[in-house]
Amino acid sequence: MAQTVGAGSLLIAWQLKDKRVLIVGGGEVASQRIDSLLTTDAKIIVVSPSDGLNPRTKRFMDEYPDRITYHDRPFSGPEELEGMDMVLTALDDVELSRNICNVSRNARIAINAADIPDSCDFYFGSQIRDGPLQIMISTNGNGPRMANLVKKKLQGALSGLEGTTITKVGKLREQLKVRASGVGGDLGKRRMKWMTGVCNAWEMEDLASLDDALIQKLLDEGWENDRVPTFSELGGRPKANLKSAAAASSFTISPAIGFVAGVMCTLLVVLARRK
Ligand SMILES: C[C@@]1(CC(=O)O)c2cc3[nH]c(cc4nc(cc5[nH]c(cc(n2)[C@H]1CCC(=O)O)[C@@](C)(CC(=O)O)[C@@H]5CCC(=O)O)C(CC(=O)O)=C4CCC(=O)O)c(CCC(=O)O)c3CC(=O)O
Numbered sequence: 001m002a003q004t005v006g007a008g009s010l011l012i013a014w015q016l017k018d019k020r021v022l023i024v025g026g027g028e029v030a031s032q033r034i035d036s037l038l039t040t041d042a043k044i045i046v047v048s049p050s051d052g053l054n055p056r057t058k059r060f061m062d063e064y065p066d067r068i069t070y071h072d073r074p075f076s077g078p079e080e081l082e083g084m085d086m087v088l089t090a091l092d093d094v095e096l097s098r099n100i101c102n103v104s105r106n107a108r109i110a111i112n113a114a115d116i117p118d119s120c121d122f123y124f125g126s127q128i129r130d131g132p133l134q135i136m137i138s139t140n141g142n143g144p145r146m147a148n149l150v151k152k153k154l155q156g157a158l159s160g161l162e163g164t165t166i167t168k169v170g171k172l173r174e175q176l177k178v179r180a181s182g183v184g185g186d187l188g189k190r191r192m193k194w195m196t197g198v199c200n201a202w203e204m205e206d207l208a209s210l211d212d213a214l215i216q217k218l219l220d221e222g223w224e225n226d227r228v229p230t231f232s233e234l235g236g237r238p239k240a241n242l243k244s245a246a247a248a249s250s251f252t253i254s255p256a257i258g259f260v261a262g263v264m265c266t267l268l269v270v271l272a273r274r275k
Pocket residue numbers: 032036112113114115116117120122123124125126127137138139140141142143144145146147148151
């Protein structure tokens with residue numbers, strides 16, 4: 001047998017836009033799969049008898065008829081897999097799930113069977129999403145609930161600004177590529193070095209306030225002169241301190257909750273006295 005090196009799995013961001021993904025089963029797990037797949041803009045095909053559909057699965061089908069094709073029937077055989085880029089089983093029938101795994105493997109279509117980890121080509125993971133930021137926590141099949149708990153810890157460590165910031169940085173990179181187009185070579189190296197310099201030197205809040213005008217200024221004064229100007233040098237001002245604004249918005253909810261709770265308590269006391 002070949003040597004085992006890492007015993008891990010490859011973490012990749014699989015681009016599924018307009019690819020065909022078959023889900024066999026329509027229950028609770030299938031609904032979670034649909035939720036994950038809708039984010040990717042894949043073409044989703046669900047095969048399941050309607051009496052086994054989870055309410056959330058139904059809701060997704062009603063909401064996204066262009067994205068989800070539904071076949072109200074039990075899985076009919078290997079021909080269901082024709083033309084699929086990916087197959088997922090979410091069944092309460094392990095024998096059927098195993099059969100579909102075999103057919104899929106023979107056809108070389110990537111498969112995930114929710115009930116048979118050993119037969120999966122890939123696993124799902126716990127996800128944190130904020131705009132273009134995607135974080136997946138995987139325990140490589142060891143402890144799905146633990147993945148969820150680690151996710152909650154990581155969520156607490158994020159500022160909430162990351163998604164906005166990455167979107168802005170994406171725009172800057174796009175504009176840089178317009179100005180200095182071409183792939184690879186010395187230009188590519190210079191572009192990468194400059195982008196790395198900007199990301200390293202600017203605070204997250206500063207990058208988050210990049211708008212079209214500031215992007216052009218940064219390119220004019222920075223890229224064109226092969227240097228990284230500071231945020232304040234370009235006259236940038238963080239938009240009302242985005243970080244504390246995010247924190248403040250969570251506080252503004254508290255008085256409202258306090259008020260509602262107060263009214264509820266008063267009502268309860270009044271009602272109790274009436275008895
Ligand atoms: C191998 C894998 C295959 C795959 O699904 O791709 C798989 C398999 C199985 N899960 C089972 C049980 C549970 N799964 C969850 C939850 C999640 N399971 C997910 C992924 C994965 N589950 C893949 C590996 C993940 C990894 O590597 O870490 C998550 C992360 C993502 C998602 O499903 O989208 C999502 C959390 C998302 C979130 O909350 O953020 C909970 C907890 C809960 O529901 O709260 C429980 C009960 C508690 C527990 O067991 O931990 C069982 C039945 C075991 C039995 O019968 O005892 C099997 C089959 C088996 O193990 O035999």
